[in-house]
Amino acid sequence: MTTENNNKKKTLRVGMIGYKFMGKAHSNAYRAMPMFFSDAPLQPEMAVLCGRNAAGAEEARVQFGWQELETDWRQVVARDDIDLIDINTPSDAHLEIAVEAARSGKHILCEKPLALTLADSRTMLRAAEEAGVKHMTGFNYRFSPAVKLAKKLVEEGRLGKVHHFRARFLQDWLVDPEFPLVWRLKKEIAGSGAQSDLGAHLVDLARYLVGEFEEVIGMTETFVKERPLPSEEGGQSGKDGTDQVQRGPVTVDDAAVFMARFVDGALGSFEASRSAPGHRSTNAFEINGSKGSLRFDFERMNELEVYFTDDAEDVQGFRRVLCTDEAHAYSEAWWPPGHTIGFEHTFTHEVLEFISAIAEDRQPSPSFVDGVKCQEVLEAVERSIEERRWVNLSEMAESGS
Amino acid sequence: MTTENNNKKKTLRVGMIGYKFMGKAHSNAYRAMPMFFSDAPLQPEMAVLCGRNAAGAEEARVQFGWQELETDWRQVVARDDIDLIDINTPSDAHLEIAVEAARSGKHILCEKPLALTLADSRTMLRAAEEAGVKHMTGFNYRFSPAVKLAKKLVEEGRLGKVHHFRARFLQDWLVDPEFPLVWRLKKEIAGSGAQSDLGAHLVDLARYLVGEFEEVIGMTETFVKERPLPSEEGGQSGKDGTDQVQRGPVTVDDAAVFMARFVDGALGSFEASRSAPGHRSTNAFEINGSKGSLRFDFERMNELEVYFTDDAEDVQGFRRVLCTDEAHAYSEAWWPPGHTIGFEHTFTHEVLEFISAIAEDRQPSPSFVDGVKCQEVLEAVERSIEERRWVNLSEMAESGS
Amino acid sequence: MTTENNNKKKTLRVGMIGYKFMGKAHSNAYRAMPMFFSDAPLQPEMAVLCGRNAAGAEEARVQFGWQELETDWRQVVARDDIDLIDINTPSDAHLEIAVEAARSGKHILCEKPLALTLADSRTMLRAAEEAGVKHMTGFNYRFSPAVKLAKKLVEEGRLGKVHHFRARFLQDWLVDPEFPLVWRLKKEIAGSGAQSDLGAHLVDLARYLVGEFEEVIGMTETFVKERPLPSEEGGQSGKDGTDQVQRGPVTVDDAAVFMARFVDGALGSFEASRSAPGHRSTNAFEINGSKGSLRFDFERMNELEVYFTDDAEDVQGFRRVLCTDEAHAYSEAWWPPGHTIGFEHTFTHEVLEFISAIAEDRQPSPSFVDGVKCQEVLEAVERSIEERRWVNLSEMAESGS
Amino acid sequence: MTTENNNKKKTLRVGMIGYKFMGKAHSNAYRAMPMFFSDAPLQPEMAVLCGRNAAGAEEARVQFGWQELETDWRQVVARDDIDLIDINTPSDAHLEIAVEAARSGKHILCEKPLALTLADSRTMLRAAEEAGVKHMTGFNYRFSPAVKLAKKLVEEGRLGKVHHFRARFLQDWLVDPEFPLVWRLKKEIAGSGAQSDLGAHLVDLARYLVGEFEEVIGMTETFVKERPLPSEEGGQSGKDGTDQVQRGPVTVDDAAVFMARFVDGALGSFEASRSAPGHRSTNAFEINGSKGSLRFDFERMNELEVYFTDDAEDVQGFRRVLCTDEAHAYSEAWWPPGHTIGFEHTFTHEVLEFISAIAEDRQPSPSFVDGVKCQEVLEAVERSIEERRWVNLSEMAESGS
Secondary structure, three states, rough: OOOOOOOOOOOEEEEEOOOHHHHHHHHHHHHHHHHHHOOOOOOOEEEEOOOOOOOHHHHHHHHHOOOEEEHHHHHHHHOOOOEEEEEOOOOOHHHHHHHHHHHHHEEEEOOOOOOOOOOHHHHHHHHHHOOOOOEEOOOOOHHHHHHHHHHHHHHHOOOEOOHHHOOOEEEEOOOOOOOOOHHHHHHHOOOOOOHHHHHHHHHHHHHHOOOOOOEEEEEEEOOOOEEEEEEHHOOOOOOOOOOOOOOOOOOOOOOOEEEEEOOOOOOOEEEEOOOOOOOEEEEEEEEOOOOEEEEHHHOOOOOOEEEEEEHHHHHHHHHHHHHEOOOOOOOOHHHOOOOOOOHHHHHHHHHHHHHHHHHHHOOOOOOOHHHHHHHHHHHHHHHHHOOOEEEHHHHHHHHHH | OOOOOOOOOOOOEEEEEOOOOHHHHHHHHHHHHHHHHHOOEEEEEEEEOOOOOHHHHHHHHHHOOOOOEEEEHHHHHHHOOOOOOOOOOOOOHHHHHHHHHHHHEEEEOOOOOOOOOHHHHHHHHHHHHHOOEEEOOOOOHHHHHHHHHHHHHHHOOOOEEEEEEEEEEEOOOOOOOOOOHHHHOOOOHHHHHHHHHHHHHHHHHHHHHHOEEEEEEEEEEEOOOEEEEOOOOOOEEEEEEOOOOEEEOOEEEEEEEEEEEEEEOOEEEEEEEEEOOOOEEEEEEEEEEEEEEEEEEEEHOOOEEEEEEEHHHHOOEEEEOOOOOOOEEEEEEOOOOOOOOOOHHHHHHHHHHHOOOOHHOOOOOOOHHHHHHHHHHHHHHHHHHOOOEEEEEHOOOOHHH | OOOOOOOOEEEEEEEEEOOOHHHHHHHHHHHHHHHHOOOOOOOOEEEEEEEEEEOHHHHHHHHHHOOOOOOOHHHHHHOOOOEEEEEEOOHHHHHHHHHHHHHOOOOOOOOOOHHHHHHHHHHHHHHHHHHOOOEEEHHEEEEEEEHHHHHHHHHHHOOOOEEEEEEEOOOOOOOOOOOOOOHHHHHHHHHHOOOHHHHHHHHHHHHHOOOOEEEEEEEEEEEOOOOOOEEEHHHOOOOOOOOOOOEEEEEOOEEEEEEEEEEOOOEEEEEEEEOOOOOOOEEEEEEEEOOEEEEEEEEHHHHHEEOOOOOOOHOOEEEEEOOOOOOOOOHHHHHOOOOOOOOOHHHHHHHHHHHHHHHHOOOOOOOOOHHHHHHHHHHHHHHHHHHEEEEEHHOOOOOOO | OOOOOOOOEEEEEEEEEEOOOHHHHHHHHHHHHHOOOOOOOEEEEEEEEEEHHHOHHHHHHHOOOOEEEEEEEHHHHHHOOOOOOOOOOOHHHHHHHHHHHHHOOOOEEEEOOOOOOOHHHHHHHHHHHHHHOOOEEEOOEEEEEEHHHHHHHOOOOOOOOEEEEEEEOOOOOOOOOOOOOOOOOHHHHHHHHHHHHHHHHHHHHHHHHHOOEEEEEEEEOOOOOOOEOOOHHHHOOOOOOOOOEEEEOOOOOOOEEEEEEEEEHHHEEEEEOOOOOOOOOOOEEEEEEOOOOEEEEHHHEEEEEEEEEOOHHOOOOOEEEEOOOOOOOOOHOOOOOOOOOOOOHHHHHHHHHHHHHOOOOEEEEOHHHHHHHHHHHHHHHHHHHHOOOOOEEHHHHHOOO
């Protein structure tokens, strides 16, 4: 009564280049899709993971569950048994890989920003179009159920004509002036700072929800202009035997603010910063239209706040909609209404506790003892209701039950 | 350069009984653990899934990724190659399975409530203890990072002596009087209503965070006393050819309220209801101690609100702590600070869109076109900063770049 | 063209007994009413203030604006030119004053709790009824615009049948164990603790919004059982020359929790505490009915949160209603929509600053200089729009304008 | 034992020009100051109210409590017995009155915006300076206790160096395209739209909290370009006997967005709109500094949210500070901690109910009956505690007490 694989479903063999933060997020997505979206017409097969560092990549391969390992992306792109190339490398490698993948007839999923320059991104698009392959840019925030609801409300005209779009993506990891001068803070490697890293998501959300931009103007600032060199560059510990920390110039922006006018007449205001204390990663926006408003904050990704001008006069107000109902995108695949995205993690941590306890030869917490004690309280409450009196837990002692 | 499996890690072979809501949640946990907690000393192996309905269970087996299928739980429990039995059946089957699993020397993870009665749960505990196996009850809410932080703050004495614990678990699916008389609303099958289903979680959280109960008293109510029979029982459509909907009596509670006194002197107040509009699944509690307070609401599972009496006088107030920092439980396994639990789902949905687009032979959204257009805006902003002027997007047209 | 008084309006001459916290709140009400509710058919005249301590009472009389002073309440009650007696004394004096006022044919406004015992309160009611005077108990929270909206929604049936009422009134001034043993903590003087002081408001709100109680059961606790005696009683400083602080027993409750069943079938849960850190004075409640829910927290007195089960499926959620619209009680008397209750205080503080500056012979802040500088920025923005360019504030220098 | 006035305090005689929205707010301030800030070195005396419309102004005089009436502001300004001129007229009259008042040696409080143009505002400032009088511009939001706390935190360096100031003042009364073309929407009368009306407050708060502006750039938009003429201008009802509504052009902005760079290096982003549904009057800002952040929303004027980077690692988060403690500005003058600004209004409305009831010859609600019934519940709870059992309210019936 055993079958190792389900061969009935058509699959798409994926080759993934890069295995760090985004590689982990994408791997998880390929693992989760067959389980939660088993009705999809096609399912991914985690065929090849590619990373230049063989040891690190092999560790990731095992951890993430890819079938094979490659260390040269050209090998992956060239393989006949690969259908889709997923690019998670640093941005400067996107162009070459994507163009080559397109030429090899592979579908391409590429992380944002698509390329270091507009010209490069156009080259990539042209290559994909000429090859006739499918191409996608990784603007993942579009796929929050609450953002999907926002899109639906705008498209159905339930907010009327859009007047305002205001958005901000705020982080705070650069507030500490002793945070070292990592490569992300060097223009020659990273291209730019908060604006392209965080601002790119805001621009995409604006286009997705409001439409095309007409004109823009902005400003940027680097609040901490010099930072300690990382120790490997002779910084921190002080190569020369002195205690002096060596510092180097920060060449990208810490923060950017810009305004925009949209083709359809709306006004946009945008802000991206890595120097906003208290904001670990606040990606938030608000739309005001002629018939209503909505707002979203990724820190509370299950929620969308919505306001309608035609609500009854005495009960007008922003509604906090928990986007876990059947009426909301993706909800059927996950959990019952009210069980927010993330609910499933409690079970993962629970299983971790149990399996760790077994490995360490101890009882986990909560054990059956906790199950019994919970039952004692519940039955004591039940008895208190039946007998209309206070019940002491000592009455539930074993002999008494 | 290929290896199909990672044979280095010691594994624990799991047999799971039941495959509905909880079965899905547990399966996801076993799938996720090796990827996110790869350093655990032992890893689960999804060996056997067991369900009485062969067709339904096989579908689940494939979807969830279990190696083999069984339709008789006794077969699973008897197998020598199984280390851990995971019980997700309706509550009335817990007792027999758990006792048998214990006798077979298997470790046992059993969903809550542990059993239909206190006596049964004690029998289960005794069986597990006599067999010397590890046993766990599925109180999953303990494993939210924010609840772990609450536990830490209480244990470290940072709230002082606990005075108050007030908790409520509110749902609203029974508010509609036309919701049918499903089995969960019949005492003979379900045992009880909101109190054991929702109240059990509150009782466990109270014991976990505050300690043992001293005495209790409660009350319950059934607001809708008769409901339409489900159509298969001659309800809804009207077996007798008339339009008359047949109704039957609801024999469990819709809601329960109870008070408690804890051994250590704290006062507890509890409320469980399935008739509270606007609350899809609000599991929330607050603790007040002699040196501070904290509160939690599972609808915002990433957050814990905390108050300390010794904060500076002019800035005392509840802090909203986003439990995604390195200082918080489990955070290292997931995403960078501020990227809440649930962040990963945006990628799953993104991959779903891409693979669906490929299957349907269309471009996904966002495609490379969106990547290029985002880049146009970013470079226009950049140009506006360099040249200190408004930049129209038409300037970024292909010829102009 | 001068008239000192407006003699056209019929007035009601008030005699107020007591001038502390509640006396101040009531005085302010009598001062505010003619200004904000000038259309009322009758207006109060602040005739006589009465306090036993002549010096303190005279200071209050001047500060609050009462015409005359008395030190014996019997004198006030006996006067023919007084229509209404307002009782703000400690609770133990209510009975005698109210009965006497009734016998003298005066209308009576009495602070809550009405009396120290139920029997006394009944005596007061009987006296007022026999005298045929108007009588009012000071449950002021009923008169929040948001509570009025709650009442309206319940009465109009927009929440359906009420299932749950849960309320709490939490304070934190007794958390510090070194807070002295003031008279409010002695049973012989105060009668009881949090329960009658705070719980009384919750009971009244429950009756106002949900209806009569059927049955109740409760519990109380005193967390800090001994406290330092106030210095005048030989405490704190240590009469005996030693550093030892003398302590005495606290004889009232710090906190109370109780449950109730209402005549109409709703379940009630109540909590009153003076030992809940972070809660300076949280008077909050929630109602769940068969068609919707609402909740209120006096810390945000301008807001009512409301939920309706019949909202469109994809946008169901609690609405935050700011109760300052024309559709809301009292709003016309105050400020335009969105200008919350409290808006007016900014002007009071502004006038304080100006008058203080004049007294101290300095310019206030903000002076005309700030007005000019604000104008500079506004005109610079205007110029930037007209000329589509950045405008430096130096361009707005006096010669340049 | 009577004294009609308190002649001990030195007073300042005020003449107020204008009696509409701002006139009402200022009058209330002069009435409130002696009661709540009785220790101020000088107190205002409400000497003369001035309005061109004699009937309307006389009604306001009586309602607000001014001693005398004038209909020509020049008469007021010329009087020797007036110390302070308070200007609440439409903006176009500010210049002439202020200059004349200065020449007459009067102190001047003038509403914002100070004048229609920068040049005019400078003329006013010069006149006041030459006359050596005290002058104040009515930026009232500075005087919220929470804004005072924000100022204190910035000044004490507790937020470090300021990086970001982002502010918005949003209203929604112009969203309805059928809202008529009132004078405020005509450039020739109002000067400008949202920018000067709402934006002016944001500019002043920015200067108050962050410092001087270096450079700015902005944009504006008028979303509804034509509106129905008010009926008195032949609009609405249709002068010509047809049903056709006549419309005219809106000549001011509905919304404005602008960016700024501050002298000290901070980046500012600003937004003012009267077309943002759901925002009746949202005046909100956030400051991010190198050591912390704070944010304020006038809709919740009692609160300031504050974040510090040096909080313990596991409990970092924005604190919601209720600015009603002794440590906060003005709090001593008002109510005990937790009793927010606005608390006093509940009593005003309560007194209104009582006095209306007397005028209408009915019992008010809540009457003594409610006081007695509340007592019944409290004593029933008390009995339930003593006797450790449920107590039915019928036991508290008169015979049973």
